[in-house]
Amino acid sequence: MQAWLVEREDAATRVQFRVRRVLHRERSPYQTISVVELESMGRALVLDDAIQVTERDAFVYHEMLVHVPACAHPRPRRVLVVGGGDGGTLLELARHPEVERIDLVEIDRRVVEVSRRFLPWAEAAFSDPRLTLHYADGARFLERPPSRFDLILVDAPDPVGPGEALFGDAFYEAALRALQPGGMLVTQSGSIWFQSPLLAAINRRLARWFGRVHTYLASVPTYSIGPWSFTVGSSGPDPRAVDAARARRLATRYYTAEVHRAAFVLPRFVQQQLDEAIRATPRPLRAAGTRA
Amino acid sequence: MQAWLVEREDAATRVQFRVRRVLHRERSPYQTISVVELESMGRALVLDDAIQVTERDAFVYHEMLVHVPACAHPRPRRVLVVGGGDGGTLLELARHPEVERIDLVEIDRRVVEVSRRFLPWAEAAFSDPRLTLHYADGARFLERPPSRFDLILVDAPDPVGPGEALFGDAFYEAALRALQPGGMLVTQSGSIWFQSPLLAAINRRLARWFGRVHTYLASVPTYSIGPWSFTVGSSGPDPRAVDAARARRLATRYYTAEVHRAAFVLPRFVQQQLDEAIRATPRPLRAAGTRA
Incomplete structure (x- = not known):
């Protein structure tokens, strides 16, 4: 059988x-x-x-989730990972010596424990001395964050079940409050072919709080038969710009400074969908880089 | 059921x-x-x-097969399509007023007849007054071409069965002979995850005859769960350069001048595989733009 x-x-x-x-x-x-x-x-x-x-294609997703915002931010020192219990995001963060402190908040302790036992990279990734691990609900955690962050990486499953709150308006508002001035949030935002309403909704919601919202793409074969999307909300720098010198120093298999720039170039039909979604949104309730 | x-x-x-x-x-x-x-x-x-x-995703493949070489060539007047019996490539060629004559050589008359009956775009595509249709084996046809071409578009199925000869060394040599000086050939070259030996072999074979060989990518959901590749052999212009004014005039759903440039940026692991394949190849047997 x-x-x-x-x-x-x-x-x-x-x-x-x-x-x-x-x-x-x-x-x-x-x-x-x-x-x-x-x-x-x-x-x-x-x-x-x-x-x-x-094992075979995780590097595409984790490199693109981490290195794009990390090489667009001028000096990412404090990073929050929401989700990410498989350790792949931590593995890529380890390549950035500028990062001084990482908080990872995962709701399910067993995901971390099982990953450390079975995924070849996870034990080393979770041994990072800069890491503080929190077993908690990501949305609740953000209501009283232990500090402010330069980057928030939302390494969440699809917005069904326990992951749903990590894609909502309240979460993005709390995230903006938990960011340093000039900070950025990045989230996976689904398949451009099979989840385009989700992708448009994420763009719309982020545009209510962040001055710059941009989507970028990478194909992760085990996620979808079409390209996978990631969306950045930035309260400062343009996420499409890359610090090429820092990018060049990274030992990667997928990401390069050229890949960074090219990933933001969207097929016309996708760009049109997102332009429309953002046009329909009241411009930022809070101006870029400021907060109440 | x-x-x-x-x-x-x-x-x-x-x-x-x-x-x-x-x-x-x-x-x-x-x-x-x-x-x-x-x-x-x-x-x-x-x-x-x-x-x-x-119907849903053919435009990705056909736009990228046609518009990339057509907007990289300074003046594509004569075009040969090898395969392409479904008419999608003709549909995109129709958007280029510079093209004066199109020859399409399809081995299987029934593919054209069935496509014209069932695919919504095909009847119009095959009614293009610039088109001459040949029912013949593409490899044999190239041995005695009716003229020389600015572009040869190899719109072939996978290299098994009747399509196999369209990926071989002899075919690429004949293609170079059938091109005008500065002419280009483009071929689909398979999935980067599941056909990487084929992609490397096509790069190697083209590099024996063409001065410039470059691979570009687009995700076609019904072809593969990862990106699909296309490879250009050019005897003249750099296929990565795009005539942005001509690109802007095209009514497209996927292709733009920016998509053109970004499509040539490859993930590092793919770029390394192809660099290796080409390094292992004796440099062009015939210098770019010349022929015996």
């Missing part, structure tokens, strides 16, 4: 990966956590049947 | 699209030709179980 892991794009479109073996499966208070070995993609962490990371 | 169309990336990775209905199915002398209606992607032309085009 052959087992296949099924990822659904929509009711009529799905991707299947053949499973060599199941390494772990448990039910945490929040979700079902599995680790499987996929024949074509290596080890994969799966939450409630949705692939979070695989 | 539900029917699903299955696309295989490799033996352990596949994509499935739910079929609403089958509109046509026949066995031609060359292949099985089907037209189906997919719930999520609209009408699709399927040859030997591989999706060639769908």
Whole structure:
């Protein structure tokens, strides 16, 4: 008998990966956590049947989530990661010597524990001496943050179940309050083909609070059959501009300064959708770089 | 009962699209030709179980195959399309008033006839008064071309079965001979994740004959779960440079001058694979722009 892991794009479109073996499966208070070995993609962490990371292509997602804002911000010293229990985002943050302190807030302690046991990069990533780990709800955590941040990286699953609050208007308002002047928030924002209403909504919501909102793309094969999107809200610098000298010093497999700039160039039909979404939004309730 | 169309990336990775209905199915002398209606992607032309085009995402592939070389060449007057029986490439060529004559060589007359009947754009595309249609083997046709071309667009299926000869060394040599000085050839060159040996081989083979070889990317959801690649061999102009004024006049949904430039920026791991492939190749046997 052959087992296949099924990822659904929509009711009529799905991707299947053949499973060599199941390494772990448990039910945490929040979700079902599995680790499987996929024949074509290596080890994969799966939450409630949705692939979070695989050994083969995780670097695309984590490099693009981290290095784009980190090389656009002039001096990212304090970073908050919301979610990110698989450790991949921490692994990429470790390449930035400017970062002095990292707070990571993950709702499900078991995701961290399972990742440290089964994902090859996770044990080292969670041993970063700059890291403070919080097991808490990300949205609640942001109501009373321990400090202000230069970057907030929202490394969240899809906006269903426990992840839903991390895509809402209240969350973005709280995030802006928790940022230093000139700070930036980046969030994954879904597939351009199968989640375009979500992508437009994220642009609209961020544009209510942030002076600059820009979407960029990278294809992560195990997330979607089309490009995956990330969206930055910045209260200061233009996220499309890159500190090329810092970018060049990074040991990466996907990201370069040229990839940074090119990732913000959107297909015309996507650019038009987002221009429309943002045009329909009242301009920032709080001007860029200021807060109440 | 539900029917699903299955696309295989490799033996352990596949994509499935739910079929609403089958509109046509026949066995031609060359292949099985089907037209189906997919719930999520609209009408699709399927040859030997591989999706060639769908209503929803064909524009990505055809715009990028046509407009990149056409806006990089200073004055594309004569164009040869090898394959392209679904008419999508012709549809995009119709947007270039500089093009005076188009030859299209398709091995399978039934692909053209079925496309004209079932694909909404095809009847108009094949009615272009500049078009001369040849039902012949593309590789043989190039041995005695009716004229010399500014652009050769290889709109071929995967290099298995009837398409195999369109990816070989002899084909690229004949293509160079059939090009005007400064002419360019572009070919689809497969998935960067699942066909990287093919992509490297195409770069290597083209580099034997063409002074400039460059790969560019676009994600076509029904082709692969990762980005799709296209590779240009140029005997003259740099294909990464774009005539922005001509690009701006095109009514497109995907392509813009900015998309043109950004598409040539490759992820570092892909760029490294191709640099290696080309370094291992003896530099052009015939200097750029010259021929025996």
